[in-house]
Amino acid sequence: MALCAVLMTGCDRDSSPPNRKVQSIDPKKVEPGPIRHANLTDEQMSRVQRVQKIFSEVDPSPLEKWVEDFRRDVDPDRELAIWEEMAKAYETFTTSKSLTPDQKKEVFQVVLMRSAAPADEALKNLNLKILTEKDAREIMAVFTTEPKPIRVTSP
Numbered sequence: 001m002a003l004c005a006v007l008m009t010g011c012d013r014d015s016s017p018p019n020r021k022v023q024s025i026d027p028k029k030v031e032p033g034p035i036r037h038a039n040l041t042d043e044q045m046s047r048v049q050r051v052q053k054i055f056s057e058v059d060p061s062p063l064e065k066w067v068e069d070f071r072r073d074v075d076p077d078r079e080l081a082i083w084e085e086m087a088k089a090y091e092t093f094t095t096s097k098s099l100t101p102d103q104k105k106e107v108f109q110v111v112l113m114r115s116a117a118p119a120d121e122a123l124k125n126l127n128l129k130i131l132t133e134k135d136a137r138e139i140m141a142v143f144t145t146e147p148k149p150i151r152v153t154s155p
Contacts, residue, residue, distance in 0.1 A: 089142035
């Protein structure tokens with residue numbers, strides 16, 4: 001699965017914006033966590049399959065990789081809800097327009113960034129080459145929940 005290169009650290013949903021710290025990291029240096037769940041439930045598997053199918057045109061990772069990644073999550077249901085929100089935003093934007101594969105990849109980058117940061121913060125960190133800021137805002141407007149930042153702990 002693709003990995004967002006900007007992580008928000010040291011804050012939670014209730015923190016005030018001044019406590020927020022945005023840090024860019026090289027996704028190649030992020031190591032996956034341990035497998036935390038032997039299996040996913042049938043319902044979770046169905047949800048993973050739907051999300052993987054939606055993003056298959058921009059993320060060629062096989063279903064097995066998606067399942068493995070969700071098995072690594074502390075709370076697969078919470079993570080699935082985030083990916084479902086991303087899929088809703090992605091589908092809403094891409095199905096209403098005739099987009100090239102490169103444009104769809106950029107839409108995917110927008111939803112990835114938005115999943116980890118509030119819209120204004122995500123916009124600051126996006127490097128749009130094809131889409132406009134207006135497009136990005138339209139994509140992000142579909143999100144109905146605020147992202148919960150990814151916590152990074154120092155070694």
